Amino acid sequence: MDSIKFFNRWGAEGVKVEDIGLQRYLTLDPKIVPKTGARYAGNRFHKSGTFIVERLATKLMGSGHKGKKHFISSGHNAGKKTRALHVIENALLKAEQRLKVNPLLILTRAIENAAPREEVIAIEYGGARYPKAVDIAPQRRIDLALRFMTQGAYTKSFNKKMKIEDALAEELIGAYQISAKSNAVAKKRDLERQAASSK
Numbered sequence: 722m723d724s725i726k727f728f729n730r731w732g733a734e735g736v737k738v739e740d741i742g743l744q745r746y747l748t749l750d751p752k753i754v755p756k757t758g759a760r761y762a763g764n765r766f767h768k769s770g771t772f773i774v775e776r777l778a779t780k781l782m783g784s785g786h787k788g789k790k791h792f793i794s795s796g797h798n799a800g801k802k803t804r805a806l807h808v809i810e811n812a813l814l815k816a817e818q819r820l821k822v823n824p825l826l827i828l829t830r831a832i833e834n835a836a837p838r839e840e841v842i843a844i845e846y847g848g849a850r851y852p853k854a855v856d857i858a859p860q861r862r863i864d865l866a867l868r869f870m871t872q873g874a875y876t877k878s879f880n881k882k883m884k885i886e887d888a889l890a891e892e893l894i895g896a897y898q899i900s901a902k903s904n905a906v907a908k909k910r911d912l913e914r915q916a917a918s919s920k
Contacts, residue, residue, distance in 0.1 A: 727751035727774055728810050736826045740833045746859045748772055756802055777867055778805040784871040793875050797885050812889035831896035835905035836862035839916035854916035866905055873904025
């Protein structure tokens with residue numbers, strides 16, 4: 722029997738998570754249609770068992786907060802998962818055509834390269850606030866990487882001529898190649914630089 726292919730196109734053969742810290746939290750079990758319908762949402766750490774393409778689609782539907790404001794809430798961000806999955810399928814296809822690599826491998830490496838390891842928190846001590854560097858939990862590392870990628874793609878495409886598929890493909894390729902052109906890689910370096918100066 723053939724292995725399951727996500728979007729009925731790509732399998733997960735030969736794709737492994739190389740970052741040891743993320744291995745338990747980045748799931749590569751393909752689903753033909755990556756859409757569980759929040760079936761496991763009540764379970765603790767349910768995200769860890771959800772196929773990574775579906776997590777990217779969920780993030781694409783609501784790309785998080787920026788400066789305490791919800792980032793973008795119209796266009797492709799209107800909560801239509803089928804539309805988000807179409808965008809991801811087209812973006813992965815474009816990334817595969819450019820790099821000639823399994824798109825699941827591109828996505829996995831992009832997340833590993835864009836996942837920050839440290840960030841800064843504010844600690845209040847005796848009425849004064851001090852910045853302090855802390856390690857980031859693996860689940861949050863993946864969430865931040867996905868958020869930075871989707872926000873980078875939306876920044877390039879929202880109210881612009883570039884299509885969201887092209888912007889997302891560019892963001893994935895940039896993160897895969899650890900290029901500073903990628904918003905996710907730039908944000909990761911920025912976070913880690915701040916953390917290094919707060920030690």
